[in-house]
Amino acid sequence: MAEGRRSVLMLINHYCFVIITASICLLEFPVLTCANKNFVLKTCNSTDIPDLCAQILLSDPRSVNVTDVRGLTDIALDIAARSADSASSHASDLADKYAGLPEQEPLDSCTQGWSEAADDLRDAQEQVDEANYTAAARIINEAVDNGDDCEKAFADKGLKSVMADVDKTTSDQVGLAADLIDLLNVP
Numbered sequence: 001m002a003e004g005r006r007s008v009l010m011l012i013n014h015y016c017f018v019i020i021t022a023s024i025c026l027l028e029f030p031v032l033t034c035a036n037k038n039f040v041l042k043t044c045n046s047t048d049i050p051d052l053c054a055q056i057l058l059s060d061p062r063s064v065n066v067t068d069v070r071g072l073t074d075i076a077l078d079i080a081a082r083s084a085d086s087a088s089s090h091a092s093d094l095a096d097k098y099a100g101l102p103e104q105e106p107l108d109s110c111t112q113g114w115s116e117a118a119d120d121l122r123d124a125q126e127q128v129d130e131a132n133y134t135a136a137a138r139i140i141n142e143a144v145d146n147g148d149d150c151e152k153a154f155a156d157k158g159l160k161s162v163m164a165d166v167d168k169t170t171s172d173q174v175g176l177a178a179d180l181i182d183l184l185n186v187p
Helices: 002-028 034-044 050-058 061-065 069-097 104-129 133-156 164-184
Strands: none
Touching: 034 050, 034 061, 034 069, 050 069, 050 164, 061 069, 069 104, 069 133, 069 164, 104 133, 104 164, 133 164
């Protein structure tokens, strides 16, 4: 009986060891392989915003399967387009909140600008998919301009922007996509 009990305890001990080891491995090693992480970091070091680039791209699990700049560009464009959609929605919600107040007009401009930027980013993504990087770069510059217009709308009215944080985050993501397209568009 003591021998059977000892075997059960050893078996439990073994399973606990396996579970704990697996848990530690999941905490210690990110989803990305070292090779993929190094590729992302190397690519990001070629952009104007290497730290932000790495933060954005390494946070997306799709990066684990990417082995070329084009793939990273697709991910960055998707992130930026979703962010622009979110910024447009946020501006629209705020415009409703500020209805009849001086902030409403700039917020309406932000809603439209970020919505157009999201459309531009999707158009740029189609151009990247067709390997038309020059057209993609031109289109994404329009998206960058649309984002800048939001902050300008507040400044033109002499108002403090209620979109500053959202605009900064989304503009950074659009800028990253533009940087990556520039890497593809090397003559």
